[in-house]
Amino acid sequence: MRFFQNTVGRKIIVAATGQIMVVFVVLHLLGNPLNPYPVKLPDIGSLKQLLRVLLLLSFIFHAFLGVQVAIENRAAKPQTYVVRKKFHTNFAAENMLWTGILAAAFIIYHLLGASMPGAGSGYIGTVIYLVGLTALFLHLYHGIASFFQTVGCNNERTLPVIERIGKGMAVIMLVGYAYMMLLNWP
Amino acid sequence: MDLNLFVWRQKRPDEKGAMERYEAEDISPDMSFLEMLDVVNEELIKRGMEPIAFDHDCREGICGMCSQVINGIPHGPREKTTACQLHMRNFKDGDTIYIEPFRAKAFPVIKDLIIDRSALDRIIQAGGYISAHTGGVPDANTILIPKEDADTAMDAAECIGCGACVAACPNGSAMLFTAAKVSHLAVLPQGKIEAARRVCVMTEAMLKEGFGNCGNHYECQAACPKGIKVKFIAKLNREYIKAQIGIK
Ligand code: SF4
Numbered sequence: 264m265r266f267f268q269n270t271v272g273r274k275i276i277v278a279a280t281g282q283i284m285v286v287f288v289v290l291h292l293l294g295n296p297l298n299p300y301p302v303k304l305p306d307i308g309s310l311k312q313l314l315r316v317l318l319l320l321s322f323i324f325h326a327f328l329g330v331q332v333a334i335e336n337r338a339a340k341p342q343t344y345v346v347r348k349k350f351h352t353n354f355a356a357e358n359m360l361w362t363g364i365l366a367a368a369f370i371i372y373h374l375l376g377a378s379m380p381g382a383g384s385g386y387i388g389t390v391i392y393l394v395g396l397t398a399l400f401l402h403l404y405h406g407i408a409s410f411f412q413t414v415g416c417n418n419e420r421t422l423p424v425i426e427r428i429g430k431g432m433a434v435i436m437l438v439g440y441a442y443m444m445l446l447n448w449p
Numbered sequence: 450m451d452l453n454l455f456v457w458r459q460k461r462p463d464e465k466g467a468m469e470r471y472e473a474e475d476i477s478p479d480m481s482f483l484e485m486l487d488v489v490n491e492e493l494i495k496r497g498m499e500p501i502a503f504d505h506d507c508r509e510g511i512c513g514m515c516s517q518v519i520n521g522i523p524h525g526p527r528e529k530t531t532a533c534q535l536h537m538r539n540f541k542d543g544d545t546i547y548i549e550p551f552r553a554k555a556f557p558v559i560k561d562l563i564i565d566r567s568a569l570d571r572i573i574q575a576g577g578y579i580s581a582h583t584g585g586v587p588d589a590n591t592i593l594i595p596k597e598d599a600d601t602a603m604d605a606a607e608c609i610g611c612g613a614c615v616a617a618c619p620n621g622s623a624m625l626f627t628a629a630k631v632s633h634l635a636v637l638p639q640g641k642i643e644a645a646r647r648v649c650v651m652t653e654a655m656l657k658e659g660f661g662n663c664g665n666h667y668e669c670q671a672a673c674p675k676g677i678k679v680k681f682i683a684k685l686n687r688e689y690i691k692a693q694i695g696i697k
């Protein structure tokens with residue numbers, strides 16, 4: 264149980280569950296029915312149910328621990344500076360809580376909308392999708408590379424490379440999904 | 450040169466402080482930042498005003514006492530330089546300089562720019578030590594350490610416990626400090642015995658003291674006057690995983 268309360272333990276769970284969902288986001292883009300160049304994913308049959316459970320659990324743990332950590336972090340810095348200079352951090356890294364909440368809301372909307380005709384094609388639906396995709400993009404912009412640091416797979420040489428790849432992946436996801444959305448434009 | 454200072458003034462821990470404006474006149478570019486504040490304070494004392502309270506001890510960049518955020522950067526604008534080693538030639542005549550205390554819940558302000566940093570000591574007390582036999586001094590080179598490991602340990606051991614990493618961190622996390630201490634001991638044979646316990650109790654102590662969690666912002670590395678790298682945080686994370694799965 265100490266693992267779930269430890270600052271590193273929790274971050275490892277948040278990072279790992281996040282990366283599981285990233286893998287899904289990538290596969291979902293590749294095998295998407297809207298994808299004009301669809302990649303045929305292997306038929307895994309009943310394994311699919313198992314993966315669904317895994318994704319659901321990942322979502323729950325990621326959201327719960329992520330929010331808990333974010334609340335603690337805000338409490339740990341009750342007052343900031345009159346003048347503050349930033350060096351490495353960026354908008355995406357500083358707003359993980361908000362982009363996470365937006366992305367989660369979007370995913371829930373998307374899942375409900377799967378059987379809801381017209382979602383994502385109407386005017387309001389399009390705006391919601393764009394906002395959701397942008398939130399997800401910002402979340403991944405910091406999150407993908409962050410995973411490697413948190414699980415200890417990083418050093419001085421790999422850090423900038425992993426960061427560039429992580430950010431690049433986030434851009435590809437944004438462009439890929441937005442492109443398919445445009446193809447589906449009414 | 451003449452400077453325009455905005456300094457955080459706060460009489461007591463429970464009082465609400467504020468930025469106040471002062472003029473620093475006839476400052477020599479060869480003065481250190483703390484000497485500049487000494488000059489300002491003498492002027493304040495002459496005029497019967499309360500001098501600006503700030504921490505310092507060695508004034509040669511090794512004790513880590515001089516905790517000030519200068520123009521939004523802990524220890525000021527010069528890379529890998531403590532506030533006491535920062536010289537006024539890094540500023541220009543007529544510059545406006547903002548001076549604030551390190552900010553974090555775990556670092557309460559005592560007065561003006563002085564903060565209570567004992568939370569870092571309690572992280573060390575939790576596990577930042579090794580057990581050694583008492584008795585005579587061991588002979589040199591009885592424990593052989595590869596050069597690479599010795600170098601890594603020395604890089605981590607450069608941390609002077611100043612807390613600038615906490616001050617720079619948007620989450621008020623002391624992860625760079627804790628990682629430096631954990632890594633320094635974990636790479637040496639003398640520190641291996643307690644390595645697993647150490648990483649667990651020190652990270653637990655960090656949270657208990659009210660520091661935040663590391664969010665991989667890497668602001669700490671940029672602010673650290675000793676150039677401690679965030680690769681040591683990755684190392685701490687590895688040490689933690691090793692401890693959890695029981696690898697020695
Ligand atoms: S890691 Fe650097 S900034 Fe943090 S306490 Fe040590 S010397 Fe200071």
Ligand code: FES
Nearest residue numbers: 508512513515533
């Ligand atoms: S006064 Fe000792 S490091 Fe600055």
